[in-house]
Amino acid sequence: MPKLKGFNSEDRYNFLLALVGYLGHRTEVSLSEVAEHFELESDYILKALRSLNDATAQVGGFEEWPFYVDIDLLDDGIVSLTTAEVIDDVPRLSTRQAAAISAGLSYLATIPEFAGNTQVQGLIEKIAAGSSRGMAEVISIAPGSVEAGADQLRQAILAGRAISCEYINRKGEKTKREIDPLRIDLTGGVWYLRGYCPVNQGVRNFLIEHMRAIELLDREISSAAQAVGEIEDATYVAEVSDTVVTVEVTPEAYRLITEFQTVSEPKDVGSGTIRSEIMVGHLPNIGRLIARYGGAARVIAPEEAKDYVRRYALAALGESAQTEAREIE
Amino acid sequence: MAKEETWKPAKTDKSERLFQLTCVLLYSERGLTKRELFHAVDAYRNDLQSAGEDDFALNKKFERDKSDLREMGIQVTSPDPKSDPDEMRYQIASDTFAWPENIEFDAQQLQLLNLAAQVWAQASLSADANRGLVRLKGLGIEPAANDLVGFAPRLRTHEPSFIPLSQAIEERIEVSFDYRKPDGELSKRHVQPWLLRNIDGQWLLMCWDKYQKSARNFLLKRIVSKVVFRTEQINEKENELVRFALPDPELVAVAIKDLDEHTSKQVATLRVKRDTPAWFHFHLDDQSGDTADVSISFMDLHLLAEELSEYALDLKVLGPQELTKVIRSRFEAVANAHA
Numbered sequence: 001m002p003k004l005k006g007f008n009s010e011d012r013y014n015f016l017l018a019l020v021g022y023l024g025h026r027t028e029v030s031l032s033e034v035a036e037h038f039e040l041e042s043d044y045i046l047k048a049l050r051s052l053n054d055a056t057a058q059v060g061g062f063e064e065w066p067f068y069v070d071i072d073l074l075d076d077g078i079v080s081l082t083t084a085e086v087i088d089d090v091p092r093l094s095t096r097q098a099a100a101i102s103a104g105l106s107y108l109a110t111i112p113e114f115a116g117n118t119q120v121q122g123l124i125e126k127i128a129a130g131s132s133r134g135m136a137e138v139i140s141i142a143p144g145s146v147e148a149g150a151d152q153l154r155q156a157i158l159a160g161r162a163i164s165c166e167y168i169n170r171k172g173e174k175t176k177r178e179i180d181p182l183r184i185d186l187t188g189g190v191w192y193l194r195g196y197c198p199v200n201q202g203v204r205n206f207l208i209e210h211m212r213a214i215e216l217l218d219r220e221i222s223s224a225a226q227a228v229g230e231i232e233d234a235t236y237v238a239e240v241s242d243t244v245v246t247v248e249v250t251p252e253a254y255r256l257i258t259e260f261q262t263v264s265e266p267k268d269v270g271s272g273t274i275r276s277e278i279m280v281g282h283l284p285n286i287g288r289l290i291a292r293y294g295g296a297a298r299v300i301a302p303e304e305a306k307d308y309v310r311r312y313a314l315a316a317l318g319e320s321a322q323t324e325a326r327e328i329e
Numbered sequence: 330m331a332k333e334e335t336w337k338p339a340k341t342d343k344s345e346r347l348f349q350l351t352c353v354l355l356y357s358e359r360g361l362t363k364r365e366l367f368h369a370v371d372a373y374r375n376d377l378q379s380a381g382e383d384d385f386a387l388n389k390k391f392e393r394d395k396s397d398l399r400e401m402g403i404q405v406t407s408p409d410p411k412s413d414p415d416e417m418r419y420q421i422a423s424d425t426f427a428w429p430e431n432i433e434f435d436a437q438q439l440q441l442l443n444l445a446a447q448v449w450a451q452a453s454l455s456a457d458a459n460r461g462l463v464r465l466k467g468l469g470i471e472p473a474a475n476d477l478v479g480f481a482p483r484l485r486t487h488e489p490s491f492i493p494l495s496q497a498i499e500e501r502i503e504v505s506f507d508y509r510k511p512d513g514e515l516s517k518r519h520v521q522p523w524l525l526r527n528i529d530g531q532w533l534l535m536c537w538d539k540y541q542k543s544a545r546n547f548l549l550k551r552i553v554s555k556v557v558f559r560t561e562q563i564n565e566k567e568n569e570l571v572r573f574a575l576p577d578p579e580l581v582a583v584a585i586k587d588l589d590e591h592t593s594k595q596v597a598t599l600r601v602k603r604d605t606p607a608w609f610h611f612h613l614d615d616q617s618g619d620t621a622d623v624s625i626s627f628m629d630l631h632l633l634a635e636e637l638s639e640y641a642l643d644l645k646v647l648g649p650q651e652l653t654k655v656i657r658s659r660f661e662a663v664a665n666a667h668a
Binding site for chain 2: 009010011012013014015016017018019021022025026037038051055056057058059064066085086087088089090091092093094095096097098099100101102103104105107108111113114117119120123126127129130131132137138139140141142148154157158168181182183184185186187188189190207209210212231250251252254255258259272288290291292293294295298299306307309310312313314315316317
């Protein structure tokens with residue numbers, strides 16, 4: 001969805017074109033309906049309409065006014081574009097727009113949820129036809145594997161019901177959990193459940209591959225869970241109790257800083273190496289997180305975090321016993 | 330990207346300028362010369378007045394605007410491309426606003442398109458996907474009630490090379506970049522980019538390598554320099570982007586098949602400890618015993634080593650030996666970096 005906050009001038013230009021095309025097919029429409037349709041604020045639509053009325057074009061020595069939105073009707077909250085001289089439809093998609101949407105669709109097609117959905121392939125073809133220059137494939141996505149249980153969780157989310165399950169933590173301990181499921185995330189081939197945990201009183205990530213014996217409960221998700229707004233996309237969401245860890249990464253490990261919420265703007269420290277501060281919930285976890293990058297990610301501070309990483313690596317090499325408890329969730 | 334919450338006043342903002350430029354071009358039937366456009370668009374005219382004779386900056390601005398329009402799918406063309414730059418006329422291709430027949434979307438389809446657009450996490454193609462969605466909405470369809478909630482598939486692009494490479498593929502521009510192999514060997518690559526592939530969450534560039542003269546795959550995470558669009562000098566003053574012809578689809582299909590075959594041939598065998606994260610990761614629930622052996626095929630030994638590092642304490646590599654060696658040397662590098 002377009003978010004006004006991130007709207008830059010290209011977005012505004014694009015919106016003006018789409019708005020003219022949209023209004024061109026309607027005689028009258030209420031301002032609130034336009035706002036709702038584009039999921040933008042009425043105020044923003046009003047400003048865009050004023051821009052249309054202000055637009056002029058000097059053509060062959062004459063001043064032309066390509067658009068006229070009825071001002072009197074607008075006062076009553078009715079939008080009526082009575083003149084639209086040069087644009088009578090929405091422009092076709094740009095190659096990039098078509099490629100982005102079509103790759104999104106291809107990605108959906110690789111997910112079992114949509115695998116049987118004949119609409120998806122049809123849509124990919126339509127989007128290609130609707131782009132301005134035709135389109136060769138730019139991005140392709142290989143199908144991944146399904147996570148058992150994901151379908152059941154989705155049903156629970158749609159029904160607004162809580163679930164119970166056995167959850168196996170990283171130490172291999174099974175615990176019986178109740179979770180108010182909110183969203184299923186599939187990212188980098190890994191399936192997560194984002195759910196409200198009544199014990200921790202907050203949204204937590206659960207690895208779906210660690211969930212067993214999932215059952216739908218009779219109760220609805222709690223009011224606290226319902227009150228959770230939009231969930232951040234970042235896999236690791238920082239909390240006050242988190243430790244700030246300074247890391248340096250080379251391109252091979254950029255993923256580390258895009259997956260975390262960084263505290264400060266990542267800083268280029270030369271030859272592709274980036275320094276950044278990340279928030280880590282359970283510090284002993286840092287060993288496993290950093291070690292996977294095989295030296296491409298390096299902890300600078302604090303000393304305690306460096307220790308965890310070194311000890312984890314030595315344990316993996318069989319040179320010392322791994323004694324630290326590992327992350328629960 | 331600046332965050333602007335309000336509509337900027339007319340005539341100072343780029344969106345107004347681009348919009349006016351579009352309208353002016355659409356008005357003209359035989360196209361307009363640059364000079365005519367400089368007088369017809371308010372922002373250009375103002376620049377012209379304040380700049381006097383030196384319109385170098387204005388020319389540059391115009392070139393940028395033109396390429397912005399093209400990037401947004403507004404096809405600025407020239408009916409007489411061979412004419413002198415000052416005489417050249419510009420117009421907008423007539424089919425820019427004409428959707429092909431029978432391209433209609435229903436409410437359910439718009440909902441799927443909506444989800445498809447959201448697949449792109451921030452800082453990747455999300456801006457383009459959302460702009461496309463705004464256009465589709467402009468066609469007037471209301472999305473169906475949201476029964477796709479609760480599901481958020483996301484494609485992440487961690488690599489800064491992703492955007493320039495996707496652009497180079499669309500525009501068929503040759504690129505060069507520095508590539509670092511896992512052993513640290515750094516080399517300059519010069520390629521014709523064909524396709525970006527996502528395999529198990531890893532982004533790969535499939536391309537024609539101009540030095541090796543063969544189809545090659547490069548992992549985006551191992552591209553360690555900026556992606557440079559290649560240019561060549563066409564006359565004393567100007568450079569032009571080096572473009573290439575649309576690749577033969579058969580050649581691309583063969584390259585895809587080659588990689589898939591290569592992957593299926595490479596197999597690693599692991600002995601996994603019961604009830605560890607690795608045990609669950611490899612879905613070994615119905616196995617009995619304290620350990621279970623599992624065989625997996627892999628695309629790249631070092632990528633597999635990276636994935637397995639996460640489970641280093643939960644499993645033993647039975648083969649190939651090379652994998653054991655790579656995992657060891659990775660952990661040695663970690664230990665040294667944190668000594």
